[in-house]
Amino acid sequence: MGKFAVEGGIPLTGSVRVHGAKNAALPILAASVMAKGESIIYDVPDLEDVRVMQAILTSLGARVKREGSTITVDSTGICSTEVPDDLMRQMRSSIFLMGPLLARYGSVRVSKPGGCTIGSRPIDLHVKGLQMLGAVMKESHGFLYCEANGLKGTSFYLDIPSVGATENILMAAVLAKGNTIIGNAAREPEIIDLADFLNKMGAKIRGAGEATIFVEGVSELKPVEHTIIPDRVVTGTLMIGAAMTGGRIHLENVNPSHLGVVATKLMETGVEIEFDHDIMTVTSNGRLKSVDRIQTSYYPGFPTDLQAPFMALLTIAEGTSIISETVFEERYKHVSELRRMGARIKVDLRTAFIEGVPELTPAQVEATDLRAGAALVLAGLAAKGITTIDQIYLIDRGYERFEEMLGALGARIHRMQD
């Protein structure tokens, strides 16, 4: 499974290019099955989750090829609409095949998706939305069989602005007959990227990025070329790393407008942030102040995916900070690992109280999920001495060769095989 050994106490300095967004690439790769022929997707990060998506597409009969950061998907040979159970279990994003296969082929078989254990993560909204579009669902022996004899446009209001449900319903609605309105839709930048991809393919979507999305169904889609947006969670992670180590870094390929709340909260801690088009410079003198409150929320609120990394920073910020995790009910598993490094954190239900300490101490810790793992690496970069982080396959799900990315910024971090 592998471990990272991190020698902390060295400020991050230098420049690095941020890779394309995992959370945009995964639904877009799934959507490529809706067009007959060859879709070309640029800046697709080489991550574990993307490799699982490639394996799923291949298992369905598509031809998938990676050259550098470009992935080509030729859907011509698709001959199955059953997503293999072992691949379903490997990540949450396996559920993205549901809408596209149902819409284009009239049937799909999925099972319960895997992914980070950060809460119960049901798929009820995905299912309800597709049912409203006319899908008939049957559950048997752990599999969900969905069929549709032509989907029909509908009006569907999401009880929660779920990112994945918005994307699944949107993908299906594009090939449904008539008009669809998705109310209380998620507004994340990755939804806009997916809609841009679908619109290039010939879809008629308006309002992506807003709470109400309008879709006029079309009968077919054509394959296109598309470049994935920069990964805002990776950007945020590196910004926090510079802040915690008292460094100065330049990040290339960033979209500053996707990071408003994160930049604001970092500036509250005393960090300087400058933007020049798609380049961001982060400068920190290493003396950090606490923040009154961070509440995770749906976009444009504070991203839950940066809650653990930001908590790592607050463990060494002077004063007491408060974090409320409102999106996932079990996303505090990193707390006990940070405590091993000397952090003082109390958790009361969904609220964490973090009392800053002058410095963290190195320890042997374990990644409990993807972003928790990234948070522990950041804590290791700030703690003088050697920290080891176990279970790093979880970090590989979302960061392309994290050790090389950090190494380019001067960090001393090594991957060790078990």
Ligand SMILES: CC(=O)N[C@H]1[C@@H](OP(=O)(O)OP(=O)(O)OC[C@H]2O[C@@H](n3ccc(=O)[nH]c3=O)[C@H](O)[C@@H]2O)O[C@H](CO)[C@@H](O)[C@@H]1O
């Ligand atoms: C691949 C991808 O894009 N992953 C992101 C996506 O995950 P994902 O799409 O799984 O997250 P959702 O936005 O769906 O989840 C938000 C909340 O809605 C709940 N819910 C969701 C669907 C459903 O049918 N029923 C239900 O109750 C979830 O349990 C959670 O409490 O958005 C999350 C929230 O920003 C991010 O942390 C993940 O990185």
Ligand SMILES: C=C(OP(=O)(O)O)C(=O)O
């Ligand atoms: C929770 C995450 O991903 P997923 O939804 O793919 O599990 C994440 O990227 O932090």
